[in-house]
Amino acid sequence: MNLLKTFYVYFVLIFTCFFLLGCNTLEATGTDQGNKEGHSYHGETISFIVPFQAGGGTDVFARFMTPYFSKHIEGEPRVQVENIPGGASITGTNEYANSRPSNGLNILTSSASSHVPFMLEQSSVDYNLDNFTPLIGVPSGGVVYTKAELAAEGMENFLSLENELFYAGISPTGLDLVTLLSFEVLEMDVKAVLGYEGRGPSRVAFEQGESNIDFQTTSAYKSSVEDLVEEGRAVPLYSLGQIDENGDLIRDPQFPDLPTIEEIYMDIYGEEPSGAAWDAYKQTVAASYTLNKVIWVHDDAPENSKELLRNGMEKLIKDSNFSADSEEILEGYDTYIGDELNKYIEQSFSISPETKKWIIDYLQHHFDIDIKKL
Amino acid sequence: MIESAVEALFIVLDPSRLIYMFLGICIGVVVGLLPGLSGTVGMSLMLPFVFGLEPYVGMALLIGMIAVIHTGDTFPSILLGIPGTSGSQATIMDGFPLSKKGEASRAMGAAFFCSMVGGVIGGIALYLTIPFARPLITSFSSPELFMLTMLGLSMAGLLAGKSPLKGIISGILGLLIGAVGSAPAVPEYRYTFDTLYLTQGVSLPVVAMAIFAFPIIITMLTDKGSVSSHAKLQSGILKGVMDALRNKFLVFRSAVIGVLIGFIPGLGGSVVDWIAYGAGQKTVKDNYFGKGDIRGVIAPESANNAKEGGSLVPTLLFGIPGSGTTAILLGGLTLMGLEAGPKMLSADLSVTLSIVWTLVFANVFGALLCMILVRPISKISLVPGEKIVPFLLILLVVGAYQSTMSWGDLIVFVIIGLLGYVMTILDWPRPPLLIGFVLALPAERYYWISIERYGWEWITNPIVIVLACVIIVLLTGGTIMKRFSKDYENTGGV
């Protein structure tokens, strides 16, 4: 009898534990329950999907943004970063598009590596950026530089160098694409060696002479290349530039002294650049740099959640702490929200069929890449 | 430089920062101790908290953790034959047999002492190389890096055991598994069977755990009985420390190997324990490595902590992470308002020096903490297999799932685990498979870049030729030694 009693006690204990733990998990994933028709995010948790491994540039950006999101979205929700790495950001973005409930409690950050495959319609892309509502967009920039001795004879001479320029890159479908297209526009003869592990290794390759023309994004350029320039070992050639509201290429606001490739082209060839390569260049600058990172929410999320999120963004960019802190992480660029952002998105991702075909053919021809297989 | 070093010492010893360092040490030991959880998990755990922290405080936390992971991960390697993280696989080779003999405490005493010495040497190396780091790192071109990966691969031959052919096939199998995923030269996915999971390749922690932990789990169940065949555990921490002191040159040599390999960007420090183990096997006289030789524990343990000091050089100065852990460290730096690059040696020199001190202190304290834990934790080796395995299995499953948070991790875990089990019962050596797996991507990358950039000219590079000679000596030396030992076995057997 006594034995039976102990058994009974244990049964009850086990099941209570089960129950409690079950509740616990439910609570943790309770975000599925959806946003009740409230007027704020009070007591809610927003999952912030980052389609990269923790610690990368986009992840750092997302983690930098989370406290400001919590602060400015009405109701001060908890914002939790969730990393879904894999497939160069495509795995996570696909998951967000297809498996996350569109209840306004799931947001996503995308980056250039999700924008370009979407634009080119890679077969692994299972998301449609048109089905998301953008909340905030952040630009980035890049500078192309070379060895001082090569640039000593002037730009015209430099552009006509043959079989002498080596470029160390990672992959022709990533950020390198923009730089490679800039060589194409300027009709330079550059041998691109792709396959390096990252921008850091490619910079080391430049320093030790394995390559002699290279590009770095704004923050890396400022922290690592400007010293080389001061020592006289490197010379900046041009910034990759930004696309303005009219779709024109303008100087990078972070490097107002550096020309764009348009200016260089006009200097050397005496006419404005044109043709498919030029269109492709502008298109990729817009999708990779002018909108380097965008934070989105599902388009079919409840209207009032979207409203709350958008209002939050407006308050966020007025926060003086935010603009002071963002100097480091957002590289000092202005962020885009609201109608301005919508306009940029419209402009950046609507690629003409001819340009798309040209880029795909370019990748196929120069780098033996079949976009359909990716 | 010395002045600023002293200044940094006081910064580090500030009580408010010391607390963070101890917090980092505790997390590091726990994360190292639990199989499956590696530095990447620990780092991503702390990343949300470092945002906005003062750099010295944040660094005390992060570096405190990184420094001791390879101290804590020794426990499961020696006690259970399961690698605590992928950095302590080689410790299993002799640590686990020692544990079976009931000498776990001795092995751990030696291991922790070596970890401490190795880690301190790593910290000193970081300090000493600061002035020369730039010219040193930029002296490696792709052809040389390719030859270094080949050197690492030839270590697989040394670890092949009795049958060289089996060892080579095992290494090639590792290379093939490493080839899964995106190719370096072209964004094309290979052997992915149209799954998105495999596009980024199979992850190292999963493979390392599967290949070692899965077989051990099954064997513990089928063999019944506890790990230690002796009913009583001998206390032997001091004995282990004495062992390490007696082999001080081995400790030093292995630590230097660790620093050098950590230092070379792009090689991936994950094989450093194997390389130190192989080198130890090669250079220690009258050894019986693989059968419970304490020196087989000393070599890899000295190296894996020393590696961290070395690998911080390319991480901090060039923004080139040598491992998943340092990749996240870079993110942490940015969140604290720092940027990896030459400024770490000028404007932010004091931060860099505080990292050196933290590395040294954390290694000492971490090792002491682990030595205190030896007595309670080593009782595990007395628990019968069938009572401990289910708990281990749960830990492994949860751990394996952490590498990419996908079911693919668990499926790969089982498949590679089964492969590992079959290899175990049929006496196929597993270390070559792991080395091949880790070095597959760098080997392909640097081979491709060398050819693409230099044509076939790179073969005439003097350093390449020297490295090729070293490899040939290593390989032929290995076979000659093996033949010798075979002769010895044959004649000795009669």
Place this chain on the structure above:
Amino acid sequence: MNKDYLNLIFSGFLFILFTLAWIEALTFSKLGQFFPLYISIAGSILTFIYLLNQLLIIYKQKKREGNEIKIPLWQPLKYIGWILGYLLLIYIGGLMAATAIFLILFLIFESKMKFVSAGISVICVLIAVSLLSSALDIYWPTNLLGL
């Protein structure tokens, strides 16, 4: 099962694996092809040599008879079954439920523990796992029931 035969089967399996990898590698584009092609060719040739060698050894041994090592198969398979079963349970019912069911069954049937102590262990583990996951920010496998 005879160890030599099992070894033969395993080498045969490796040979087939390498050969399939070789065939698959032929479909890759030129730049992605060379590395897997080299290693799969090397792999299949070496395993083939090894296979022949093993056959020869077994053939010689046949003449002499005896000294074959038996490897028990049933037991390992049973335990592998346990592991697969556990994963299946996780897939169906989530980590917590699966862990509880697996642990209690395993501890009672395999470890021959008493029900009471098994129960205590299960509770401890469940508490430890949930503590660990909240303290270390650990993710759990997803499952069909969405628990």
